[in-house]
Amino acid sequence: MKALDGDATIRKKITGKATVIFLSVMIVLTFFSKTINNFTLPKVTYETPANGALIKEATGTGKVQAKTIHDLYVRTSMKVTGLMVEVGDSVTQGQPLLTLNTADVENQLKDEQDKYAQKKLHLEKLIEASSPDNLLTLDKAVQTAQQNVEKAQRHYDSSKSLYEVGAISANDFADAKPNLDNAKMDYEIAKNNKDKIINDYRKDIESTKLEIDMIERKIAELTKEMNMSTVTAPCDGIVTELYYSEGMTATASQPVYKIADTKGGFQFVATVNISAAEYLGSGDTAEISINSLNNRSIQGKVNQIKDNQQQIGVKKDVVIDIPSEGVIGGEIGTAAIKKNIGSYNVLVSNSAVGQDNDGHFVYVLKEREGPLGNEFYVQKVSISIGDSDNIKTAVLSGITAMDKVVSNSDKPLSDDSPVMLAN
Structure with a gap:
């Protein structure tokens, strides 16, 4: 009996331990299950x-530009003989910038002046040749032909009347009509010849006058270039570009210089996406960071929004007015324009x-x-x-x-x- 009670006690202890172990395992599994699930x-x-x-914000890169840029092109190739300024220099109106060799221009000018004199003489001859006195021969030829027509007409009318009353034969009357037709043809030829000669003179005179006008303009241009032996600044400003150095030959393919007119003010032109530009308008405030000025921030106002010619329909150019202090034109930077579009x-x-x-x-x-x-x-x-x-x-x-x-x-x-x- 005691043995049975001992076995029961042992079983109870084993069962209790198993229950505790089971519950512990379930708790652990539940914890890890939740942890794994969370992961x-x-x-x-x-x-x-x-x-x-x-706040809609549009950003875009761009560069500083002077509102007014002056440049100079030569029409005749000329060698640069001297250079008095460098890019970035401030200049005043009338200040010498560079010197050019105008020897070739001088020779061209003399040639054009000779052409001018020749054309003037030719024009005088044309005007003289087309004067009424010199056209008298043509007038007389027309008058004579007209008189012949009138004479042939009278002969034809007389022959017709005689033929109708039987005074002359049909053969005699038949000669009168061709004679009248020939006289009329000679008259038309004389009149047309006169008109053609007069018209040719008129065209030659007009053409010569146009050629003279062209030569006069060329002479004026060459005279202006003759005075370019010393090129001076057209305004107070800053030299932004010099395309030739001393010894090089300036040509018509590119300007000699570019000068930013400092009195005209500066602007920053930024390129932005067209979707962002839709919210922008004239007067919006812009903040511009200039790379070459240690990312210095400049405040500006939007002046104009226009198509970007390289990416029409994709990009817009935002023209922003900025202060002139510290900029010369050409500086690269980034513009940020913020616009409140509603609360x-x-x-x-x-x-x-x-x-x-x-x-x-x-x-x-x-x-x-x-x-x-x-x-x-x-x-x-x-x-x-x-x-x-x-x-x-x-x-x-x-x-x-x-x-x-x-x-x-x-x-x-x-x-x-x-x-x-x-x-």
Whole structure:
């Protein structure tokens, strides 16, 4: 009997230990199961919608330009014999910039002056030849031919009358008509010859006058270039380009210099995406960072928005008026133009907004009781949106400022997906 009681006691102890071990294992497995499950869940961050303003920002690179640029082209190739300035120098109006050898221009000028004298003599001869006195021979030829027509007409009329009364034969009358026709033809020839000669003289005179005008313009240009032996600054400004050095030959293919007119002011021309330019307008404030000035910031105002000629339909050029201090033109930089496009009650990060075939949506973070305790999950909510800027999107309906909106997730989400919060 005592042996049976001992066996029962032993069994009870074994059962108790097994129960404890089983419960311990279940607790451990439950803990690790929950931990492992958490590792597989999407990690999300959330935000609470807030009210505020949307700020559209357009950025683009570009460079500083003078509003007025002066340059000089030569029509005749000339050698640069001296250079008195360098790129970046400030100059005053009338200050010598460089010297040119004008010997070839002088020779061309003499040739053109000789051509001018020849054409003037030719014109005088044409005018004299076309004078009424010198055309008398033509007039007399026309008058004689007209008299012959009148005489042949009288003979024809007389012969016809005689033939009709039988005074002359048909053969005698037949000669009268060809004689009249020949006289009329001679008259037309004499008249046309006179008209042609007069018209030819008129055309020659007009053509010669045009040639003289062209030579006069060429003489004026060459005379101007003769005075370019010393080239001077056309205005107060800064030398931005010198295309030739001493000893080189200046040609008509490119200017001798470019000078930025400092009195005319400066502007920064930035190239931006056409979608960003839609929000911009004249008077908007721009902040420009200039690379060569240690990224110095310059404030400016948008003056004009125009097509970028290299990328029409894709890019726009934003012309920004800037102060003249410290710039000479040609400096490279970046412009940032911010524009308030409206205030809204509900704003969320752009990353929070998704879109599918049904429209726009966000995921809202929710909490519920699960088999392993409270858990987080997301609920897909359809929304309608308004404008957006580089950071935020305005939500017009679908959520409130009390909702916790998922802004980022390390894995794709779906409606009712369990999630965990990222640390």
